Amino acid sequence: MPVRRRKKLKVMIPLASMGDIAFLLIIFFMLVSDFMRDHQELDPAPGADVGELAPAEVSVAVDREGRIWVQGLEVGVHDLGAAVEILLERRREDGIVHLNVDRSLTRPEYMPVIEALSGAGARIALVGMRDTE
Amino acid sequence: MSRKRRAKAEAEIDVGAFADIAFLLIIFFILTTSFVRPLGQEVRIPQTETPENREVDDQTPSVNVTANLIRFGETEDSMADISLDALRDRLFQMNLMNAEDQDRMIVLEVADDVTYERYFQVVTLISDAGGIIAIVEEN
Numbered sequence: 001m002p003v004r005r006r007k008k009l010k011v012m013i014p015l016a017s018m019g020d021i022a023f024l025l026i027i028f029f030m031l032v033s034d035f036m037r038d039h040q041e042l043d044p045a046p047g048a049d050v051g052e053l054a055p056a057e058v059s060v061a062v063d064r065e066g067r068i069w070v071q072g073l074e075v076g077v078h079d080l081g082a083a084v085e086i087l088l089e090r091r092r093e094d095g096i097v098h099l100n101v102d103r104s105l106t107r108p109e110y111m112p113v114i115e116a117l118s119g120a121g122a123r124i125a126l127v128g129m130r131d132t133e
Numbered sequence: 134m135s136r137k138r139r140a141k142a143e144a145e146i147d148v149g150a151f152a153d154i155a156f157l158l159i160i161f162f163i164l165t166t167s168f169v170r171p172l173g174q175e176v177r178i179p180q181t182e183t184p185e186n187r188e189v190d191d192q193t194p195s196v197n198v199t200a201n202l203i204r205f206g207e208t209e210d211s212m213a214d215i216s217l218d219a220l221r222d223r224l225f226q227m228n229l230m231n232a233e234d235q236d237r238m239i240v241l242e243v244a245d246d247v248t249y250e251r252y253f254q255v256v257t258l259i260s261d262a263g264g265i266i267a268i269v270e271e272n
Contacts, residue, residue, distance in 0.1 A: 022155030025159045045250040045254070107243050130172055
């Protein structure tokens with residue numbers, strides 16, 4: 001008796017909508033990511049009077065060598081004010097600048113940075129960590 | 134004469150690889166994203182050009198920080214050594230939060246050998262109490 005072969009069913013999973021979801025997730029993560037900003041080598045200062053900060057418009061860091069980084073790019077202290085001013089103007093907001101400085105630096109290294117930011121009209125938020133002692 | 138119809142070619146774009154790339158990108162962004170908000174304190178340091186920062190009189194409360202000591206006085210004549218905790222109490226007693234801007238000024242003088250760690254502790258304390266910091270530049 002001849003056996004009749006069943007016709008093979010072709011199963012297809014629609015992947016287009018999965019790709020859409022994936023790209024929506026990518027856009028989300030791209031918007032919330034802030035990598036490239038705080039990769040400098042520094043020990044943040046501990047303090048008792050710290051709280052959660054609002055998100056930064058501009059991020060400035062001074063590493064343990066005293067080098068100044070704006071948004072992950074090294075700048076000189078004389079160019080800092082202008083660089084921050086330009087970045088804040090571009091964002092057209094009352095910008096908060098997060099300043100993260102290595103705890104071991106002394107006044108001649110950190111004060112010119114604070115003065116430059118103050119001169120650029122930035123709202124300065126000092127970044128640190130909670131003192132656990 | 135009968136015309137033979139050509140079978141319609143079904144065009145399909147393979148989006149399988151497309152989704153693979155997308156998910157690789159998602160994994161990358163998940164690994165690099167940090168949702169933790171940084172800790173710190175917003176400080177009010179008036180711009181160098183503003184009039185409120187040009188002159189401070191002897192009646193403005195001052196904090197003097199050196200590597201080993203903190204001195205505080207509500208006037209120039211009443212400067213005395215103080216601990217960080219005691220300074221916090223004194224500043225909160227002054228109720229700076231509810232004062233006018235010109236009465237919230239705290240003159241901050243910092244010696245060259247003061248580390249950022251010490252400066253950070255004093256400045257965040259003053260800001261937490263509602264003070265506006267006036268940086269002193271010696272003439």
